[in-house]
Each structure stands twice: as structure tokens, then as C-alpha cells.
Amino acid sequence: MKRNQQLPADDTAPSSMADHQDVLRDWVAHLRQRHALLREEWLRRVRQGDMLPAMSDSETLSEATSLYNNYVGVLETGSVEALQSYAQGLSERIISREVETHEVLGIVLALRDVLARSLLDKYHKDFQRLSQALDAFEPATNRIAAIVAASFVGQRERVIGQQQKAIRELSTPVLQVRERLLILPIIGAIDGARAQQLTEQLLRAVRTNRAKVVVVDITGVPDVDSAVANHLIHAVEASRLMGATVIVSGLSSEIAQTLVTLGIDLSTVKAVVDLQGGIEEAEYLLGHKVVKVGTPTIGGVELHASPHTQTA
Amino acid sequence: MRVPILKQRDYLIASAQSVLSDDDLQRLRDDLSVTVSRHRSKGVIIDVTVMDVLDSFATRTLRAIAHMLRLRGAETVIVGIQPEVAFSMVQLGLSFTGIGTALDLEEGLTYLDRHTRAAHGHDH
Amino acid sequence: MDTITELRVPITSAQDIVAARQAGRALAKEMGFDTLAVTLISTAISEVARNILDHAERGEILLRPLNHGARAGVNVVASDHGPGIPDIARAMQYGYSTRRGLGVGLPGAKWLMDEFFLESEVGIGTTIKMTKWLNRNG
Numbered sequence: 418m419k420r421n422q423q424l425p426a427d428d429t430a431p432s433s434m435a436d437h438q439d440v441l442r443d444w445v446a447h448l449r450q451r452h453a454l455l456r457e458e459w460l461r462r463v464r465q466g467d468m469l470p471a472m473s474d475s476e477t478l479s480e481a482t483s484l485y486n487n488y489v490g491v492l493e494t495g496s497v498e499a500l501q502s503y504a505q506g507l508s509e510r511i512i513s514r515e516v517e518t519h520e521v522l523g524i525v526l527a528l529r530d531v532l533a534r535s536l537l538d539k540y541h542k543d544f545q546r547l548s549q550a551l552d553a554f555e556p557a558t559n560r561i562a563a564i565v566a567a568s569f570v571g572q573r574e575r576v577i578g579q580q581q582k583a584i585r586e587l588s589t590p591v592l593q594v595r596e597r598l599l600i601l602p603i604i605g606a607i608d609g610a611r612a613q614q615l616t617e618q619l620l621r622a623v624r625t626n627r628a629k630v631v632v633v634d635i636t637g638v639p640d641v642d643s644a645v646a647n648h649l650i651h652a653v654e655a656s657r658l659m660g661a662t663v664i665v666s667g668l669s670s671e672i673a674q675t676l677v678t679l680g681i682d683l684s685t686v687k688a689v690v691d692l693q694g695g696i697e698e699a700e701y702l703l704g705h706k707v708v709k710v711g712t713p714t715i716g717g718v719e720l721h722a723s724p725h726t727q728t729a
Numbered sequence: 730m731r732v733p734i735l736k737q738r739d740y741l742i743a744s745a746q747s748v749l750s751d752d753d754l755q756r757l758r759d760d761l762s763v764t765v766s767r768h769r770s771k772g773v774i775i776d777v778t779v780m781d782v783l784d785s786f787a788t789r790t791l792r793a794i795a796h797m798l799r800l801r802g803a804e805t806v807i808v809g810i811q812p813e814v815a816f817s818m819v820q821l822g823l824s825f826t827g828i829g830t831a832l833d834l835e836e837g838l839t840y841l842d843r844h845t846r847a848a849h850g851h852d853h
Numbered sequence: 854m855d856t857i858t859e860l861r862v863p864i865t866s867a868q869d870i871v872a873a874r875q876a877g878r879a880l881a882k883e884m885g886f887d888t889l890a891v892t893l894i895s896t897a898i899s900e901v902a903r904n905i906l907d908h909a910e911r912g913e914i915l916l917r918p919l920n921h922g923a924r925a926g927v928n929v930v931a932s933d934h935g936p937g938i939p940d941i942a943r944a945m946q947y948g949y950s951t952r953r954g955l956g957v958g959l960p961g962a963k964w965l966m967d968e969f970f971l972e973s974e975v976g977i978g979t980t981i982k983m984t985k986w987l988n989r990n991g
Contacts, residue, residue, distance in 0.1 A: 617816060620815055623812070624811070627833075655812075656815075658814075658825065659812070782874060782892065782896050813893075817892050820893070821962075822961060
């Protein structure tokens with residue numbers, strides 16, 4: 418056989434397909450037979466590359482055996498289900514161990530290299546069989562690497578997301594200042610995701626504390642545009658469904674005017690200029706049952722720059 | 730599942746026991762209509778604590794019930810809307826303007842006390 | 854997680870609306886959506902299922918879990934062979950600021966999900982495809 422003979426690309430004769438299967442079966446058997454040896458070689462490379470320093474030797478051996486078997490399983494059956502399942506489990510197990518993505522990828526590629534070497538070893542005298550084996554090997558290993566990497570990265574993103582949520586909630590505590598009265602001071606920009614998180618937090622706090630009034634202070638929110646205003650309106654309306662009144666403090670008359678001009682209907686929102694005014698308004702609502710009269714408004718937004726002097 | 734209606738002083742309390750189907754809502758409407766008339770109730774509390782979804786149909790029907798009850802001289806207050814349900818309703822653009830809403834049964838009773846004695850109560 | 858397969862719920866009666874949204878709730882919970890997302894998904898299913906009943910009298914809700922490697926979500930396909938919607942633009946025109954009050958079922962569901970597609974042809978039927986992605990933020 419000539420050294421550089423290539424299989425014709427369009428050779429689809431049945432015998433060649435059977436050959437493919439033959440080679441694959443033959444090679445998988447070889448991989449299983451030599452699994453201890455090849456796995457040892459692989460682990461040697463892993464240690465040499467200083468990958469997975471956080472895992473103990475026995476853990477590494479256990480995972481390596483599973484990964485090896487799953488890897489060969491994909492080569493043998495063409496199905497990636499078992500591998501996906503294993504990769505998911507592996508990602509969950511190692512995610513808290515400060516493993517880097519490049520380490521995970523490095524390990525998978527190291528195994529690929531070891532298996533490729535064994536492939537060359539076995540078939541270097543038979544170029545046709547080598548070619549057939551590579552035909553099966555190459556796409557499979559690419560897929561395997563992609564699956565493991567995607568699984569790990571996905572797990573990482575899930576954990577980061579959970580941590581971000583926890584940080585957000587911790588950084589925006591809902592404060593109970595008095596019976597039935599809550600304050601929610603918001604600092605920083607509000608986008609759609611944060612607005613949803615804040616509203617959910619607010620509504621849950623209303624339920625837990627049986628709040629009747631909540632003062633949402635937006636003094637610390639840099640840009641109050643129509644999107645933010647709409648989120649606030651939603652929070653106000655949702656709170657009303659739970660029997661609570663929301664007072665928005667920190668909304669300057671200029672911004673209120675701008676929002677009204679933009680067509681935002683603030684008539685359902687009780688707005689005050691500052692937190693102090695908000696708390697006073699809240700106490701008024703909690704302590705008095707008579708309807709207030711003579712409050713200055715702009716476009717339906719009640720504005721209070723000074724404490725109430727009237728009492729019921 | 731039929732919604733049980735309890736009488737408490739001048740009020741009626743209807744507590745949904747499970748997810749309400751369209752038929753359950755229609756039947757609730759009929760039952761309340763009859764019961765309010767029979768007892769000349771001044772107020773009705775509809776407790777939706779166990780309802781995990783309040784869609785546009787349920788909201789419309791509850792509003793229609795409240796409207797019907799007002800014609801029979803009774804104020805309605807909806808209690809027990811859960812945070813997630815309140816959020817969803819607002820996202821959908823649904824509301825209960827014109828009907829009282831309160832946190833729970835206790836608040837519902839307070840609401841009715843306030844709104845049935847006064848000549849014309851305000852939406853809270 | 855890979856063992857969840859798609860679920861078809863025929864919509865022919867009001868009871869089926871409840872069945873569809875309960876199925877959606879169960880699937881969303883199993884996939885790890887939080888309480889709020891589960892409620893949004895169930896409510897959206899309720900709205901589109903009701904829309905089928907109101908306009909086409911019969912149809913189907915198909916619930917599909919999506920698992921695209923690092924991303925997971927739930928896909929809902931509501932289809933019917935009803936009269937179709939003659940003026941889709943107008944039917945869906947309820948904008949952000951005008952969705953107050955009683956709300957409208959069909960466009961309303963749009964606000965509850967992450968992706969929303971509607972195809973309709975007069976005399977043929979309507980298909981709505983909506984997706985909610987499992988939010989990395991919990």
C-alpha cells in the first residue's frame with residue numbers, strides 16, 4: 418500500500434462502511450483493553466500540566482475512570498446522552514472547588530491526545546485503517562470537548578447568577594421602621610431585571626411584615642426615565658393588590674414634570690420629594706382616617722416639601 | 730370545587746379552597762348573589778390565597794361579581810393575592826380598581842368595617 | 854433533567870385551560886424556575902389557552918423543555934385551526950403604556966415571557982410560540 422494513498426472521498430461502497438464499523442469496533446476494544454495504561458498516561462499528563470490541583474488523587478482517579486469510560490462510550494455508540502449526564506454531574510461536583518474552565522478543557526483535550534496517540538500507535542502500519550479510525554474519532558472528540566466545556570461553563574454561570582441575586586438582595590434590604598411601615602431605599606441604576614427583583618422583594622416583604630405602607634426611596638437612583646417610572650408604577654399597583662400603599666420619595670418635581678410630559682400617568686403614585694417627607698406621609702396614612710385636602714400637585718403627583726401641619 | 734361561604738357578622742367570607750375553574754367562578758357568582766340577598770350582607774370577602782394564577786378571565790369574573798354585589802348593597806374586598814400573582818397581574822395589565830383589595834382576612838374585615846360604615850369609602 | 858420530554862395538552866374546554874397551566878407549572882418547577890417565573894409561565898399559558906378556546910374553540914398547547922447546552926428554558930406552542938387573526942398588527946398593538954385596566958389576553962402573554970412569536974392566517978389558524986429562559990439570576 419502506498420504511503421500517501423488516500424481513501425477516495427466518494428467511496429460509499431458497502432464494504433467500506435463495514436470496514437469503518439470494523440475499525441471502530443476494533444479500536445474501541447483496544448481502548449478498553451488498555452484502559453488502565455492509557456488512563457495512567459492521561460493522569461500523568463494532567464499532573465504534569467498541573468490541572469485539577471484541588472482534587473485528591475483518589476478523587477481524580479475515580480473521575481478519570483468515569484470520564485474515560487464515557488469518552489470511549491461515545492466513540493463506541495455515537496450517543497452523547499450518557500456523557501452529557503456525566504458532564505453535568507461532574508460540573509456540579511467540581512464547581513465549588515475553584516476549578517478553572519481552561520483546566521477542564523485541558524483535561525478533556527489531554528485525554529483526546531492520549532487516545533489519538535494510541536490510535537497512531539495501533540494503525541501506523543495500516544494507513545487506510547488509520548484514516549477510517551480518524552474519520553470516526555475527530556468529529557466525536559470535538560463534540561465531546563464541546564459538551565464538557567458547555568456543561569462546565571453553564572454551571573459556572575448558574576452559580577454566578579445565584580451569587581449576584583444574593584448580593585442584590587443583601588444590598589437592598591427592606592427595612593421595617595414601624596409596625597406596618599416599610600422603607601425600601603434603592604441605590605444605583607434600575608434595569609428590567611433589577612426592577613423585577615426589587616418588586617418581588619418588596620411584595621414579599623409586604624406579606625411577611627403585613628405592611629400597609631411602603632416608602633420606596635429613589636433618591637439614590639441616577640436616571641429616572643420612563644422605563645424606571647413604569648417599573649415603579651407596576652410596583653405601586655402590585656402592592657395595592659396586596660392592600661399596601663406605596664409612597665415614592667426622592668422624586669423631584671422636575672423629574673415628575675418631565676415624566677408627565679412624556680405621557681407617564683403618575684396619578685396613581687403618591688410621590689414626595691424626600692425620605693423624611695415620605696415617612697411623614699406614611700405615618701399620616703397609618704394614623705389618620707380622614708381624607709387630606711389642599712395638597713399641591715403637578716400632573717396628579719402630590720408634592721410635599723414640608724411636613725404636614727394639619728391633623729385629623 | 731364549590732367555594733364555601735361563611736357568614737361573619739354582617740359579612741360573608743368566600744374562601745377558594747383550590748384552583749378555581751371557569752365553572753367554579755360562575756357558581757361562586759350565583760351562590761354569592763343568593764346568599765347576600767338572603768342575609769342582607771353589607772360586605773363580602775373573597776379570599777384567593779390558594780389561587781396560584783389570576784388570569785384575565787378570573788379577574789374579569791371577580792370584577793363582575795363585585796359589581797353585581799354592589800348592586801345588591803354589599804362591598805367587596807379581595808384578599809390573599811400572593812406576591813407572584815400580583816406581579817403577574819400587573820404585567821398583564823390587570824387590576825381591581827373599584828374593588829377593595831387587602832392583604833388577608835383580618836385586613837379584609839378591617840377594610841369592610843371602614844367602608845361599610847362610611848357613606849362612600851375610598852380605594853386604598 | 855434530560856428525561857423530561859415534551860407534553861401536548863389538547864384544548865377543547867375550560868377544564869383543559871387549567872390542565873395546560875398546571876402542566877406548565879409542573880414542568881417549569883422541575884426545570885428549576887423560581888416561584889415568580891413559574892407563575893408568569895402558568896399565567897401566560899392560561900392566557901393563550903383561553904384565547905384558543907375563545908376564538909377557535911379547539912386547539913393544542915405543546916410544552917417543550919429546551920436544553921441548549923449552557924442555556925435552558927421552556928417553550929410553549931399554542932396552535933389552533935381557527936379563523937385566524939385578520940389584523941395581527943392591530944391585535945398586538947397594545948403597547949407598554951396602554952396595557953392598564955382589564956388587560957387583553959393575547960398580547961398580554963407577551964409581557965410575561967422572554968420571547969413571543971405569533972403567526973396567523975385567515976382561514977388557516979394561529980400559532981403562538983413563546984419561550985422563557987431559565988434566568989441565571991435565580
